[in-house]
Amino acid sequence: ALPIVAVVGRPNVGKSTLFNKLIGQRLSIVEDTPGVTRDRIYSKCEWRGREFMVVDTGGIEPDTDDVILAQMRRQAEVAIHRADVIVLVTDVRCGVTANDYAVADMLQKSGKPVVLAVNKCDTIGEPPLELYEFYNLGIGEPFPISSQHGHGTGDMLDEILKYL
Numbered sequence: 001a002l003p004i005v006a007v008v009g010r011p012n013v014g015k016s017t018l019f020n021k022l023i024g025q026r027l028s029i030v031e032d033t034p035g036v037t038r039d040r041i042y043s044k045c046e047w048r049g050r051e052f053m054v055v056d057t058g059g060i061e062p063d064t065d066d067v068i069l070a071q072m073r074r075q076a077e078v079a080i081h082r083a084d085v086i087v088l089v090t091d092v093r094c095g096v097t098a099n100d101y102a103v104a105d106m107l108q109k110s111g112k113p114v115v116l117a118v119n120k121c122d123t124i125g126e127p128p129l130e131l132y133e134f135y136n137l138g139i140g141e142p143f144p145i146s147s148q149h150g151h152g153t154g155d156m157l158d159e160i161l162k163y164l
């Protein structure tokens, strides 16, 4: 079986946009409304001749009474459990949120390798200063990416390949 890369993070950070960019198709629905992806969506992906499965998840809201959000979190937990590498997606425009800390903590407890992607870094050139704040999550180097434009995804994929 191919190794599995799971894309996780809070709702609305751009997980589905990244997933679609990685697989080169619009398989997952991208929405401004948080929480559109409820199930796990799988697709094959290739980078530098290496094949793996990418999984899009609905997003993780750590503390929630909402049934749908709790179900999405459960799906994300299953994806994390099955993954060989986890990509934690965050949003540079929001900065580091309490929720990001909670998810990072949960990922560290999983013991799986985590690659930290800071999405919505849309401007080419020097990474934004806000990027460095993401070191505070304690899960390593933040990779600036723009899932919309594709910037930075190559470096992020190179990092992912190190763990496959």
Ligand code: GDP
Binding pocket: 010, 011, 012, 013, 014, 015, 016, 017, 018, 029, 030, 031, 032, 034, 035, 036, 037, 058, 059, 119, 120, 121, 122, 145, 146, 147, 148, 149
């Ligand atoms: P998800 O809930 O994490 O799957 O997020 P989506 O992929 O559905 O995206 C949520 C919103 O963020 C949508 O309006 C996307 O168009 C937008 N978005 C995603 N990636 C980027 C990006 O790289 N740059 C910008 N500016 N917006 C993005």
Ligand code: MG
Binding pocket: 015, 016, 017, 028, 029, 030, 036, 037, 057, 058
């Ligand atoms: Mg989504």
